Amino acid sequence: MNKEAIKEKLKNQKIETPSWGYGDSGTRFKVFHQAGAARNVYEKIDDAAQVHKYTGVTPSVALHIPWDMVDDWKELKEYAGDKGLKIGAINPNLFQEEEYKLGSLTHPDADIRKKALDHMYECIEIMKQTGSKFLSLWLADGTNYPGQGDFRARKHRLEETLKEVYQELEDDMKILIEYKFFEPAFYSTDIGDWGMATFLAKKLGDKAKTLVDLGHHPLGTNIEQIVAFLIDEDKLGGFHFNNKKYADDDLTVGSINPYELFLIYNELVAGGADTDPDVAYMIDQSHNIKPKIEAMIQSVINIQEAYAKALLVDREALKEAQLKGDVVLAEETLLSAYRTDVRPLLESVREEMGLDPDPLKAYRDSGYAEKIAQERD
Amino acid sequence: MNKEAIKEKLKNQKIETPSWGYGDSGTRFKVFHQAGAARNVYEKIDDAAQVHKYTGVTPSVALHIPWDMVDDWKELKEYAGDKGLKIGAINPNLFQEEEYKLGSLTHPDADIRKKALDHMYECIEIMKQTGSKFLSLWLADGTNYPGQGDFRARKHRLEETLKEVYQELEDDMKILIEYKFFEPAFYSTDIGDWGMATFLAKKLGDKAKTLVDLGHHPLGTNIEQIVAFLIDEDKLGGFHFNNKKYADDDLTVGSINPYELFLIYNELVAGGADTDPDVAYMIDQSHNIKPKIEAMIQSVINIQEAYAKALLVDREALKEAQLKGDVVLAEETLLSAYRTDVRPLLESVREEMGLDPDPLKAYRDSGYAEKIAQERD
Amino acid sequence: MNKEAIKEKLKNQKIETPSWGYGDSGTRFKVFHQAGAARNVYEKIDDAAQVHKYTGVTPSVALHIPWDMVDDWKELKEYAGDKGLKIGAINPNLFQEEEYKLGSLTHPDADIRKKALDHMYECIEIMKQTGSKFLSLWLADGTNYPGQGDFRARKHRLEETLKEVYQELEDDMKILIEYKFFEPAFYSTDIGDWGMATFLAKKLGDKAKTLVDLGHHPLGTNIEQIVAFLIDEDKLGGFHFNNKKYADDDLTVGSINPYELFLIYNELVAGGADTDPDVAYMIDQSHNIKPKIEAMIQSVINIQEAYAKALLVDREALKEAQLKGDVVLAEETLLSAYRTDVRPLLESVREEMGLDPDPLKAYRDSGYAEKIAQERD
Amino acid sequence: MNKEAIKEKLKNQKIETPSWGYGDSGTRFKVFHQAGAARNVYEKIDDAAQVHKYTGVTPSVALHIPWDMVDDWKELKEYAGDKGLKIGAINPNLFQEEEYKLGSLTHPDADIRKKALDHMYECIEIMKQTGSKFLSLWLADGTNYPGQGDFRARKHRLEETLKEVYQELEDDMKILIEYKFFEPAFYSTDIGDWGMATFLAKKLGDKAKTLVDLGHHPLGTNIEQIVAFLIDEDKLGGFHFNNKKYADDDLTVGSINPYELFLIYNELVAGGADTDPDVAYMIDQSHNIKPKIEAMIQSVINIQEAYAKALLVDREALKEAQLKGDVVLAEETLLSAYRTDVRPLLESVREEMGLDPDPLKAYRDSGYAEKIAQERD
Helix, strand or coil: CCHHHHHHHHHHCCCEEEHHHHCCCECCCCECCCCCCCCCHHHHHHHHHHHHHHHCCCCEEEEECCCCCCCCHHHHHHHHHHCCCEEEEEECCCCCCHHHHHCCCCCCCHHHHHHHHHHHHHHHHHHHHHCCCEEEECCCCEECCCCCCCHHHHHHHHHHHHHHHHHHCCCCCEEEEECCCCCCCCCEECCCCHHHHHHHHHHHCCCEEEEEECCCCCCCCCHHHHHHHHHHCCCEEEEEECECCCCCCCECCCCCCHHHHHHHHHHHHHCCHHHCCCCEEEECCCCCCCCHHHHHHHHHHHHHHHHHHHHHCCHHHHHHHHHHCCHHHHHHHHHHHHHCCCHHHHHHHHHHCCCCCCHHHHHHHHCHHHHHHHHHC | CCHHHHHHHHHHCCCEEEHHHHCCCECCCCECCCCCCCCCHHHHHHHHHHHHHHHCCCCEEEEECCCCCCCCHHHHHHHHHHCCCEEEEEECCCCCCHHHHHCCCCCCCHHHHHHHHHHHHHHHHHHHHHCCCEEEECCCCEECCCCCCCHHHHHHHHHHHHHHHHHHCCCCCEEEEECCCCCCCCCEECCCCHHHHHHHHHHHCCCEEEEEECCCCCCCCCHHHHHHHHHHCCCEEEEEECECCCCCCCECCCCCCHHHHHHHHHHHHHCCHHHCCCCEEEECCCCCCCCHHHHHHHHHHHHHHHHHHHHHCCHHHHHHHHHHCCHHHHHHHHHHHHCCCCHHHHHHHHHHCCCCCCHHHHHHHHCHHHHHHHHHC | CCHHHHHHHHHHCCCEEEHHHHCCCECCCCECCCCCCCCCHHHHHHHHHHHHHHHCCCCEEEEECCCCCCCCHHHHHHHHHHCCCEEEEEECCCCCCHHHHHCCCCCCCHHHHHHHHHHHHHHHHHHHHHCCCEEEECCCCEECCCCCCCHHHHHHHHHHHHHHHHHHCCCCCEEEEECCCCCCCCCEECCCCHHHHHHHHHHHCCCEEEEEECCCCCCCCCHHHHHHHHHHCCCEEEEEECECCCCCCCECCCCCCHHHHHHHHHHHHHCCHHHCCCCEEEECCCCCCCCHHHHHHHHHHHHHHHHHHHHHCCHHHHHHHHHHCCHHHHHHHHHHHHCCCCHHHHHHHHHHCCCCCCHHHHHHHHCHHHHHHHHHC | CCHHHHHHHHHHCCCEEEHHHHCCCECCCCECCCCCCCCCHHHHHHHHHHHHHHHCCCCEEEEECCCCCCCCHHHHHHHHHHCCCEEEEEECCCCCCHHHHHCCCCCCCHHHHHHHHHHHHHHHHHHHHHCCCEEEECCCCEECCCCCCCHHHHHHHHHHHHHHHHHHCCCCCEEEEECCCCCCCCCEECCCCHHHHHHHHHHHCCCEEEEEECCCCCCCCCHHHHHHHHHHCCCEEEEEECECCCCCCCECCCCCCHHHHHHHHHHHHHCCHHHCCCCEEEECCCCCCCCHHHHHHHHHHHHHHHHHHHHHCCHHHHHHHHHHCCHHHHHHHHHHHHHCCCHHHHHHHHHHCCCCCCHHHHHHHHCHHHHHHHHHC
C-alpha cells in the first residue's frame, strides 16, 4: 500500500469511546475519586468531545443504560451533535438490579426474565431515538457454585429471550453478543467464550454478531486467531479494546502486550474488517488511577499505532513466505512493520487533519483537566 | 434412582482403553522404559484384555495408525475377539511424518494435504475391516510464530479436506473432532478450542461430532459446562479421559481434581449421554512413571466412582433447589452424592459381575506384571 | 492414629471466622444486599457466635480496622466473651483511603507512609486491648502500568516500614504477611508471591510469618508444596481459607477442588502444623449470593472433612510406598483416606461435643436467619 | 546516556548460545530432522561461531554434559578458541538416566543421589579444564502424583546434596539454580519457582545464584519484578532467554511479547546488571521448525533491540514522573524508548564493529546453510 493510501485509511479510522470511561471507577476494594471525573452523561459527552478534539478519530460515544438515562434523547443527541459527536452503541445493564442476583435473561423466574427483556426493549427504543446502530450486550449471568444452575436450562432461556430481543431490532440494527471467561460469576458464565456467543449469533441471524473484549479470555488465548475465524464466518461484530495481564484487568489497550494488538490489527487489515462499517471499534477500559481523558487519548494513540503498523505490512511478501514455508522470513515481514516508528507518520496524518501532532501533550497543555477539576468538585 | 437401577447402569458402563497406553511413553526430555511394556499391537491387546478381565467394563481398545499397523486386520480382530475385546476407535496419525512439519490437512502444499487425506482414507478402510465406528481425529496442525500461517487460508483448507474425508464415512461411522489449546504448536492450533471443532462438525454434518479431551483446555475452563452445551447441540462425540494440573499433562483421570470428574459425569447423567451408544468414552493418558496396566485399572476405577456418585445425585431435589434459588441446598445435594463412599457399591457390582471386588489388588496379585517383565525384555 | 485420637484432634480443631464475612459484599459490578446482613461489629459477633454454636470449632472472630472500629475495646471483648467468642486476628486496612491510590507502606511520599504506619500502630494498640495475637497484613500496594513504580525502591520502603511495625510487636504477637498474585493492582503487586512474603518475614525475624490465602496464586500452583516448604522453614503463619476457580474468587473453601484442600491438610498433619497454636486457621471468603451464616457453616464443615480425612491417612504405609517408589500405592494410600465418608465420624464428634450432628440443618431450623432478616432491615 | 555511551554498551553486550540449540530438537510427539543440523559438539561449535561471526556479541557457547562429552577438553577448548569462541556454562544432565525416573539429587535412594552427585563433580572437573565459570543446574526432579513424594524429605535431600556440590566449586565459580513451574514433572517440581531456588541459593552462599528462564513461570507472572527483586538481593545469576505463549514453549526470545523483554532489560539497565560480568546472559530455545542458525541470529537481534531500547530510556524523567505519581508520563517515558526504531542504531554499531549491518541477511547470503546441509547429511 502506498503512503497516501495508508494515510487515508488512518484518517478514516473510527474508534468509539465509552461514556462510563469518563466517570469514577474502581475495583471491588475501592473506587478512587478523581478530581474532575464526569458526574453525568452531559459531562461525559463533554469529555469524549475532548478526546475527539485532540485525536480526530473518536466521533462517537457509547452509552450505558440506565447510567446515562435522560428524559429527552433528542436533546441529548443534539447536545452531542453540537460537540461533534454521535451517540454510538447502547449498552443495557442486566447486572445491577437486586433481582438479577441469580441471573437476568437466564433467570429461572419468568417475571425476572420479563423485567430483563423489558430493559432490552427500552434500549432498542433509545437506539431509535439516538440513531444508534449497535445494541451491545454484555450478559453477566452465570453461577458461583456447582449445582447452582442447570446449564442446559439456562442456555434454553437465553436462546428464547434473545430471540425475542432480536425480533425487535430494526433492519439496520445489530446486536453484539459479548462473551467473558469469568467475573462476576466465578463458577460458570452463561456466555463464557466466543464459541457460545457465536453459536447464539448463528441461531439468531445476520443481525447478531460476536463482540470481542480483549480482556475476556483465558491467559494465553490466541485472540488474533479468533478474530480471523469470526471474520471468516462473517460474525465479527466489533471490539471492546483494553489490555490485561491477569484477568479482566481493563488496562489501557496495548499497555501490556502491544505486539498482540498489532497482530489483531494485522488480521483486521488482512480480512478487510478495518474498513467495514458494520464492525464496531470501541474502547472499554477502567482507568482507576490514570486521569480518564489522558488515558483515553493514550488508548486511541496506541490503537492508531497498531493500525498504522498493520497497514505497513508487506502482504505480498508475507503471503509468499507463508507459501514457501519460510517461517523466519514470514515473521520478519511482520516484524519489519512492527519495528517501524510510526510516530512521524501519525504526526503527519494529524497535521493534515488540522490537529496537533502530539494529542496527549496538546490536551495536557490545554488546561481542560484543571478546569473540570475546579468546576466539577 | 433405586439401587438396582444404579447397579445396572454401572454394569453396562463401557470405557475404551487406548493401545498406546500400554507401550512406553514419555516427555520431550526422556521416555523411560518400563519392564514389560507392550512392544506391538498384539501385546497391547493382551494388556488391554487384562484391564477388562479385572474391571469388566473395558471391552474395546482404540488403535493408532500406523503404530498399530498390521497386514491382516481380520486376524487382528479375531485375536482381540479371542481375548474378549473389540477394536474401538481408529486414530490417524498426522504429526509424525517429516512432511507434516508445517501442517498436514492444512498444509499450503496440495501434495502434502493429499498424503494426509490418503492416510485418512486408509484409516476408514481399516475401520471397515475392524468394524470400528469412530474415526478419532486429533489434528496437531498449527503454527509456532506470528506470520507463519494465514489463519483463514488454513481454516479453508481444513474445511475442504475434512469434507472429503466425511464423504468417505459409512452411514454408521462417526468422525470425532478433537480440539486442543496448544502443543505441539505453540502459537496457534488450527482446531484450538471446542468452538472451532464444533463449527467444523456443524458444517460437515450429523456424522461429525466433537471430542473432549480433558487436558486440552486453558486452566480454569469449566469443562462440564462445555459438555452440557455439546449435549444440548447434539454434538458430543466422546471423551479422551485424563487429568491435568498445568497443561496437557495426561495424568490419571481424576488424580488432580476428582470433583471435576464427578461434575462432568453429573452432566452426562443429567443429559442422558451416559447411556448413549453414540458417545465414545475413551481413556487417553501417558503414564510415564506408573506401571501401565495398574495405572489403567486405577483410571477405570476413578471413572466408575465418578459415574456411581453422579448416579446417586437426587435430581428432583437438585432441580427444586435450583428453581427456588437455594444455592446452598443445590450445592449440598451434589455434595451429598459426592461425599458418599461408593467403594462398597462398586464392590457389590463387581461381585455380581463375577469379578474380584478389588481389581487393582487382584491384578497385582496375579503375577501378570512379573510375567510380561520377564517375557518381553 | 486410633479413632479416639482422631476424634480428640477434631474436637480441638480451631477455625477463625472473619467479621467481614457477615456483612454485605460483592464484586466491582454490584454488592447485593442480603436480608439480615450484619450492619456493625456487634451484629457480626452475634452471627459468628451462631457459627460457633452449631459447629463448636470457631471460637474466635477476626476484625477489620477501621470497619470494626469501636470506642471501647474492653467492652467489645466482653461482648464477644459473653457470646463465647474471643477476638482473633486484627486486620489493618491500607487500601481504602484516597491517599493510598498509589501505595501505602510503599508510597513514594513519606507522609503517606507515615499515615499507613500510624494505622499499623493503631492496630497493634487494639491487639493489646483485645488480647489478639495476630496482626494479619494484606498489602494491596502495587502498580497498574509498566514504569509506574520503581520495583526496588518500593521494596526498600516496604522493608523499612515493616521493620518499624515489627519493633512495636510484643513478644507473643505475630505479624502475618499475606501475598497475592494480583488485584487490585494489575501490573505488579509489591508482595506478589510466597517468596516475596517469606524473604520479608526472614528479614524481620521470628515474629513475622507468611500467610497463605488459597485464592492468591496463579492457576495450577501446587499450594500444598508451598505449605510444606513454609512448615519446613518455620515460616507458616496461617491461612485465609477460600477456594478459587479462576482468580481470587473468594468462594466457599473446598467448593471447587476439595481434593486440593485435603492435600493441604495432609501436609499440615504430616508436618504437625495442625496442632501448632502459632498457626492461624482463618476463613476469608466473600459470599455474594449465599446466605452468610449458612455459607460460613458450610465452609467450616468442608474444612473439618478435609482435616478428618487427612487424619485418616496411613502415614506408615504412605512412607513405605514412597521409599519403595511405588507411585500407585502411595497415591492409593491417600485416596483410601479421601474416599472415606467422614460424615458419620464428624457426626459422632459433634454429638460428643453436645452439638447437633448436622450443623447446617440445625441452623436452618433455628429460625435465626428469619429473625435477623426481620430485625435488621 | 549519550549516543556514544549507548553504542559502547551495545558493543560490549555478551550473549551465550547453547550447543544444544544447533542440533535436532522437538516435542514429545516428534523431533523433526533439519538438513544440516549439527551432529556433534564440534559441529555445534562451528555453528555457534557462525552466529558470532555475524552478530559479534555471542563469544561463548554453553555445553550440555554428557551430550557434548569429549575425551580431550583441552583440545575442544582450543578448537573453540580457533573459531573465536570460549566455552561457557556447563549444564549437567540429571534427567535422562533410567535411574532418575523418580528423581536424581532428591531421590530417596542414596545410591542414585550419589550417582547424580558424581555427575555434578564430573561437570565441575570439566569446568576446570574448559575455564567455565558457571555450573548451570536445571533440576527436573519432581513428582507426577499426590502422595508420590514427601515434599519436605525431598527438600532436605536437595539441600544436602547441593551443599556437597557447592563445596567443590572453586572461588571464581558459580552455581546457577534454575527453577521451573512444571514439566517434565506434572504434579510438583522440587525447584518450582524463584522463591524455592533463591532460598536454596541463600543457604548455600555467595557462589549460588538464581537462574531465570523466561519460559518457566505461570502465565501472567511479572518476570521483570522478579528480576528486580533478585538484583536487589544480589541473587540474579543469569538468564535462559526464550519466549512462551502457553507453557515452556521455548520459542524465539521476544517473539510473543517483545515489550516484556524490553521491560526486563529496563530493570537490568536500571539495576546495573547489564554490565555485571557475574550475570550470565544465555539463550535456551528449542527451534523445532525454524532453521537453527537463522533462529539464533534472530534471537540475538531481538535481545539487542530490547537492550538498545532499554538504554534509550530517560531515567531521570522516569524517576521524576514516578515520584510525582504521574502514571501516564512514567509509562510514556518507557514507551518513548520502546517506540524508537533502533535498527539504524544497531546497524551503525555493527558497522563500527566491522560487521554486516544485517546479520540475518548476511548469513542467509553466505551459503553456509546449504553447505552444511550437503556436508552433514
